[in-house]
Amino acid sequence: MESNKNSNSKSFLQGEGTYIKFDGTQRICLYTQEDDVNVLTAFNFKNEIYGRSYASLVEFYNSWCGFCQRFAPSWKALATDIKxxxxxxxxxxxxxxxDDNSQMCxxxxxxAYPTLRYFHENYKQETENIGVDVEKGDDxxxxxxxxxxxxxxxxxExxxxxxxxxxxxTSPDINELYDKAPKGTKYTFLILEDNNTIIGAELALDLVGVHNITVRYTQNNTELTLPTQxxxxxxxxxxxxxxxxxxxxENVTTKEMxxxxxxxxxxxxxxxxxxxxTKPNIFTGKWINAKVPDMTELMEARxxxxxxxxxxxxGDVVFQADLETALRYSFKLEIASTKSISGERLQALINYVSVLVKYFPFGFYGKEFLVDLKEKILHAGDVLQGSEVNFWIREAESEDRKIFSSPAQWIGCQGSSKNYRGYPCGLWKLFHYLTVSAAEHNSGNPEADPHExxxxxxxxxxxxxxCSDCSRHFQEMAAKKDMNGxxxxDTAILWLWMAHNEVNKRLSKDATEDPEFPKVQFPIHERCPTxxxxxxxxxxxIISYLKQVYSSxxxxxxxSDTRILHFGLEGSSGNGSSIFIFKNVDSTRLQEKDVRA
Known part of the structure; x- marks a missing residue:
């Protein structure tokens, strides 16, 4: 189990089209960490604008505004060009x-959007200080x-x-130009141009850090240009x-030249x-002609x-969608990828499906499907082809079967990016749920198999x-921690909890760990203080906590479409008494030393 960890230090970019807000949550924006645009929010604006040694040219925009969407490529290009x-x-x-920025705006x-404002260096925070409007260019x-x-x-000014x-x-006197150059200047580069170009000013800003030189420009200064011929x-x-x-x-048409x-x-x-x-593929055209990006993806992301x-x-809840997605993944991408299933492997599959038949929270059609699947496996003979399992599951996913209540998606097991959490999280939740469900369904039954x-x-x-390494580690842990004991x-529930924490300890700080959901010893104090x-x-x-969290x-x-689930869905426990279930704890043979952090 992982713990969600929200940052509260600052806003910073993360991934394409998103940034992390002051409270650690994500928002969608038109600029990414690959751009050279500084993304400001209500939480970092003061620190970035007021009292700084540099000035800021700020675009105030609305991410759903079509003009802003067209404008963004040229704004990114400007930021890169004058980096x-x-x-x-x-x-x-x-x-x-x-919403966090609306009051500031x-x-x-x-x-109107987009609006450009210039904030000079050492800008002061005062009510009337709202920056100076700067007219938008065409490109x-x-x-x-x-x-x-x-x-x-x-x-x-x-x-x-x-x-x-x-x-x-403006002076025609070259001597005066040189005499007024900054101290240490050995070479003064002078661009002679008209009012339509800005090559001189661009170069002066680009090369301000180069020692012993200065760059100046003159515009339509005939007294200075005539003697040069x-x-x-x-x-x-x-x-x-x-x-x-x-x-x-002569004829210098670009600053690069x-x-x-x-x-x-x-x-x-x-x-x-x-x-x-430089950057490849910088947008140089007129922004009004820029292609409007497809905002559907941004809307879906939001x-x-x-x-x-x-x-x-x-908090601590289980989502039907996570359980179903884990089930699908296990069948379609793991079991079905096995070319032939026989011997010990076939028996393992039978045991797995048998447990699902008894305890997985499907509705009527889902349970009917699992029963049918078990029968097909039992009658397949000594060898079952993985492709057959794949066919059965894909057939079950057809909409008219009403077996799965949701599309394949992670809800509680969604990671901060696609390569985190997901299936491993879902599989843990699935087996935690099954151990608790077995205890619920068999409460008061002394003949129930605790190892099932x-x-x-x-x-x-x-x-x-x-994951072969994960499989090996789990088998070694099962022997070391006496799973057969x-x-x-109830001790089956506790054993799995102990095993999960053992894995969390091993994988803590691992490269596979989601930084937003670090591997911790659970339950954390905030979720279960006692x-x-x-x-x-x-x-x-612990047993009370686990039975509450993973209870049906x-x-x-x-x-999920609850109409599918509620049709024929069984009750939450065998005897209908959750109080009895939560208090009926047997921690025999599970020693305190084995579960101490």
Whole structure:
């Protein structure tokens, strides 16, 4: 058994289209951990925005807004394109569709989606401080142009000290340009361009960390450009420490072209220019023409997340869907994958199905199916083909048979990702349920076989369980912990609980452990405060806990069609008295030392 562990430290991205909220729950968003967009929430906004040495350009969006869905690819592209500027300006996003963020979005007076706001460095938290609106561009290039225009304005207003000087050069005097360069500058690269391009400002921001150089630009400065006799613009020039001007490249159409030329010039001078950060398949088109993603998957994921939170709040219960899914998996993917079943393996299958016939919580048609399945196996002769079992189960899954009450799905055994929990969790729950169900059905029957379910489980794990190491460990544990020494139905329940905790101890911190559901010694104190006192298990309380959790009256039907189950479903216990069942405890031969954590 695992314990759910929720984080309460911060929001962080996890997996495609999700992030972990402050309280540890998951939400759906338009940005993932693979993007360079900082996902903000009501819980981390203050820490990320106020009093920081960098500025932030924040998109306030609604994940169900079609325009926002189209806009997202270009916003991701911007964040990646200016990743080198992150220590100066951070590209971020807030999903106003998240209930946790709705009040914050109201406080910031977000009236339309998407809305872009610029928050300058050292921003203060005050009621009237809601950032400065920044106009959306048509694509990643125009987004960047709008941002640079904002930065230029910030510097005019005596802010933006973290940026290099982005004011265009207006003086025709090269000497003045060099004299006003930052201390330590040996080479000043000057981009001569018009008002329609931003190559100079882009390069200044990209290369701000390169020592001994500075990048400036001038726009439509004819007094400066005429003496150079440059014919094609934009053009890249360099002014060295002797104030000589050299034309490096005319007709520089992209910043990448200019950057490569600067890198080529500086390499012999032993000044390193880092390579630009790039990502494949960056969206460069107009965002209004972007394909709207299929939100069905996101909607389904949100519904699954809501269900997951509901399941966690329900505590220690068993779900019919988990039991049925484990049953299906065991037949279709383990038993049916065995080419031929004979001898000891065939007897193990008969024992397994016999236990299911007696104790599995099917409705009338389900029980009828199990009885029929048992008869088919018994009359199959000495050898049964796994393909035959596969055919019988697939036939049973047809909708008109009314055998299974739910599709194959995990409810209580759903892991934080697809590779966690699932079938191993479901199989444990199935056998815990069967041991308790056997005690319920045979209460007061001194002739009942206490080994019936445990032997069926042992035979199944030995002959069919797909994990060979797990099977070997279980067989060794059965011998070491004297499974054959169990003398009552109650001690069978306790033995399986002890075995489960032994496995949890072995697999704790293992790579297969779900980080959200760590392997622990159960029941944990919060679920059963009286089950362990002073680090010693109270077996009387343990048996009561297990019978309550795995009792048929505690099965939940989320995801199941109860009409199928309730048609002919038997009562919850043999004598109808759950009080008698919970108090009828026999811990003979199960020593305290064997179950102490």
């Amino acid at each position: 080198e500027w992150k220590h100066m300006v951070n590209v971020a996003a807030v999903d106003c569709a998240d 109201r406080d910031f007076e977000i009236m 990643v290039y125009s987004h960047k142009k709008k941002l640079i225009q904002r930065i230029v304005q910030e510097q005019k 005596h802010r933006g000290v973290q940026y290099p000087n982005l004011q265009p050069v 440059i014919k094609k613009f934009p053009a890249l020039t360099v002014i060295d420490y002797n104030k000589n001007i050299l034309i490096l490249k 200019a950057r490569n030329k600067i890198k080529e010039y500086l390499q012999p001078l032993h000044i390193q220019v880092p390579s630009a950060t 519904e699954r997340e809501n269900l997951r939170q509901k399941v966690i709040k329900m 379910v445990l032997n069926a489980m042992h035979g199944y794990v030995k002959n069919f369980f797909g 169990v003398v009552s139905l 089950c362990r006192v002073n680090n010693t298990w109270n077996l009387q309380e 009256i505690n099965v939940r039907y989320i995801g």
